[in-house]
Amino acid sequence: MAKYSLEFKFKVVREYLEGTLGYRLLARKYGIPSKSPIESWVQAYKAFGEDGLRRKRSKKVYSVQFKLDVLHFIKRTGASYQDTAIEFNMNNPSLIANWKRTFLKEGVEGLKPKSKGCPTMSKDKKAKPVKTEEKMSREEQLERENELLRLEIAYLKKLDAFQENPNAFLEKHKQQWHSNSKKKGSN
Incomplete structure (x- = not known):
């Protein structure tokens, strides 16, 4: 259920447009914590009329x-x-x-739109083919080896940077670590 009814929003907007009170005084009069909702209601009403104050029932999907x-x-x-x-x-x-x-x-x-709900389960369980080192072509093996070497070099560069100046390195990466710890749910 909406926090404020359409009738209430319309009443407050009408009272503002009649010019008797400003946003702050209206918010205080009706016990609204701040003036921002009233400002947005007035703007929406001016742009779309009464439809601007209505809550949409159907969810529109935007590209x-x-x-x-x-x-x-x-x-x-x-x-x-x-x-x-x-x-x-x-x-x-x-x-x-x-x-x-x-x-x-x-x-x-x-x-991009995300699919809702759980994915459907198939009746027959198919074993996923596991690609092993033997089944990889020579080109795929070399690409894999190159990727591992790139990762190793990147790791060594970061280690060198940390050893040279630990404080600067930590400050630079502090924000990234902080956001990662929030994702995992740890303190």
Whole structure:
């Protein structure tokens, strides 16, 4: 259930538009913790009318290109989430904030739609073929060896950098370690 009903939002917006009180005083009058919801309701009402205050019942699926266009618009113009939502005929600015957070974290892959629910189980279990060293072609073996050597060199470079100046290395990688520890659920 929505935190505020459509009738309540409409009442507050009407009262603001009639000019009797400002955002802060309306928030205080109706016990709303901040003025921001009222500001966004007024903007949505001005842009879309009463439909701007309604909660959408059906979930619209947006294409990856549309999401990228919206994020590019924000980056190019510096517009707020609310202004961007109005520009692209959306009534949910927090959705854009989620897209931006996901894009910064996972890149374009994060914006692609994900399948919902558990994958279906097949009736017959097929054994996956395991590729062993013997079954790999000579070219695949060499590619594998090259990859392992690249990893070893990268590791040795980081080890050297750490040994030369441990404090600078730790500061540089502190943020990465902090975010990785949150993902694993450890403190």
